[in-house]
Amino acid sequence: EIVLTQSPGTLSLSPGETATLSCRASQSVSNNYLAWYQQKPGQSPRLLIYGASSRATGIPDRFSGSGSGTDFTLTISRLEPEDSAVYYCQQYGDSVRFGGGTKVEIK
C-alpha cells in the first residue's frame, strides 16, 4: 500500500505570500491519480486539484498542483485569510489513501 507523507505539518505565512506544500508517496502513484483537498473546521473536504495538476471547477488560479511519480506539490499563491485550512493529498482510484495533512495558518 502507498503511504503519503505530507510536509510541513504546519505552515504559518502572511497574506500575499506563497505557500508550498509537499506530498511524497512511498511508491509511484499510478496515472498521477493524486488530488489535493482543502478542509476548514467543521466542513467536509473540498476538491482543489486532481490528476496532480488540474484545477477543479471553481477553484481560483492561485491554487496550482505539480509533480508526478512520487513527489507532488500544491502551491498557493497570493495567500488570503480565507486560505487558512488543513490541506490533504489523496491517492485515488481502486485504492485510496490520504496524507496526514498540512495546516496552513495565515498570520
Next chain:
Amino acid sequence: QITVKESGPTLVKPTQTLTLTCTFSGFSLSTSGVGVGWIRQPPGKAPEWLALIYWNDDKRYSPSLRSRLTITKDTSKNQVVLTMTNMDPVDTATYYCGHISYPLWDRWGQGTLVTVSS
C-alpha cells in the same frame, strides 16, 4: 446538482454493528463510471478511506478494515449502505460519503459524527 448526505446513529455501543446510509441525488448509480465511497475522520486526524462501490457493483475495501466492512447499493432508492461490525471506541469519527466520477472523488456530504461508547 449532485448532493450526498449521510445518515445513521450518532451513538453506538462497543461490539455493536454500525449501519450508515448515503442518500444521494443528481446522479444515478446505474450510470457507467459513477461510484460512491466512504471515508472517516477521527477528531483532529486525517481522513481514512473505508470502502467504495461502482455502478457495475464492483466493490473495494480498505485492506486494514476489510473484514469488518460491507458496502451495498440500492439503485432504485439512490442509496448506498455501509455496515461496520464490532465497533470500538477507536472507531469514533465523522463518517463521510462521497460521489465518485471514476476514478475521482469530487463531492462529499456534510458528514455524520459517530461516537462509540458504552
